[in-house]
């Protein structure tokens with residue numbers, strides 16, 4: 001992508017100003033910038049930023065933004081760089097604002113069940129700190145090395161959304177810095193709020209295009225008594241998916257209901273070298289349940305087994321030991337790294353009403369066959385969010401052909417009442433599909449909101465949508 005002429009150049013005066021704000025050692029200008037040139041999106045183009053700047057606190061973020069705004073320099077905020085939408089990539093040059101130094105857990109408030117953290121705290125660090133206080137942060141958006149700020153900026157979802165929802169359901173308040181350098185606080189340690197526009201919710205999922213998130217207040221809960229996993233093989237994906245509404249209709253709310261197809265299981269087995277139980281069947285549900293004690297777990301597991309068996313499940317495997325549970329979770333978690341290892345052209349993040357997953361899958365498969373591109377499926381059956389990997393079979397599929405198939409699959413999802421992205425965001429890779437989900441007046445309103453926050457369009461330009 002060309003650098004837009006409307007943006008300024010990094011001058012000696014700007015460098016001097018930035019050095020005054022963060023110190024010379026927190027500005028990278030050499031080869032190390034390569035480490036900040038891409039995220040984890042498949043086939044994402046790289047772009048080396050002019051500078052990587054690492055602020056240590058909100059005042060420093062404000063100082064950097066003020067200078068960048070005056071000089072019209074793009075600012076691309078970066079958490080852990082695990083995003084899957086090409087969101088933290090500096091396609092217009094400018095400053096990658098790496099939040100890595102802002103990694104402190106500021107408070108775990110046991111009375112109010114609130115964790116207040118800086119944005120670069122990783123999920124792994126958050127889980128540990130919260131657990132040490134006897135509390136629980138129940139969301140698990142797939143990658144523990146992701147940063148909390150990145151989770152908020154993408155409204156990350158993951159495998160526990162059926163019971164707990166997504167990141168936006170756990171954010172109580174934020175501190176953000178606007179491009180002008182103003183520091184704004186939103187929300188607070190309260191659960192109810194009818195006080196003016198809800199800026200917290202507007203900023204969640206804004207993918208670094210409106211402001212820099214510098215502090216996050218997260219709602220916590222109590223630890224569940226026990227967790228169990230049910231691994232259920234079926235003769236077909238259709239049977240597997242058809243079980244899901246019935247499980248929920250019984251009033252059982254599992255933490256998550258994931259599905260994997262045989263191809264996905266094979267891929268993971270080859271990648272990890274570990275055999276997955278009952279692996280010869282066509283489709284699988286992996287159902288995570290929580291209960292206060294083993295009696296409750298037993299009752300829930302029985303109810304779920306009954307529903308699945310009535311839908312043609314071949315068997316219900318309940319691991320019983322922590323190690324076996326861990327192995328099953330690993331099988332699901334390793335899907336994306338395994339797919340990347342064997343070569344993928346792209347990945348979908350379409351979400352459809354969960355009653356339409358089987359129809360969506362059939363439509364997507366048909367399109368895949370038409371294009372001659374193998375698809376491997378895995379996803380969140382309990383919330384309708386389907387990740388289909390467009391596999392690179394080594395036959396030299398041109399990228400345009402893969403793109404055409406991706407477009408077709410997204411159109412199939414949208415036509416079934418779904419939308420483009422359930423959890424990864426649009427970033428640079430999926431922004432062109434926003435028009436499938438919103439009409440022009442909706443997108444125009446988004447542009448007006450963007451201008452109100454960021455009139456010079458310095459915040460992550462070219463992401464989510466283009467300004468003209």
Ligand SMILES: Cc1cc2nc3c(=O)[nH]c(=O)nc-3n(C[C@H](O)[C@H](O)[C@H](O)COP(=O)(O)OP(=O)(O)OC[C@H]3O[C@@H](n4cnc5c(N)ncnc54)[C@H](O)[C@@H]3O)c2cc1C
Pocket residue numbers: 039040076077078079080081082083084087088099119140141142143145146147148149150151152153154155156157158159207208209211212213214336337423424427460463
């Ligand atoms: C193996 C694997 C599995 C994954 N599984 C899931 C999953 O199950 N569910 C899911 O939702 N995601 C999943 N992801 C995607 C990824 O982990 C999430 O998108 C995560 O939220 C990104 O966090 P990050 O810190 O790495 O963000 P980055 O990649 O650094 O940035 C992502 C976006 O957020 C913006 N941003 C980051 N920090 C800030 C900030 N402080 N202020 C403002 N904007 C900011 C960036 O500009 C960019 O647009 C997975 C990724 C991988 C590699």
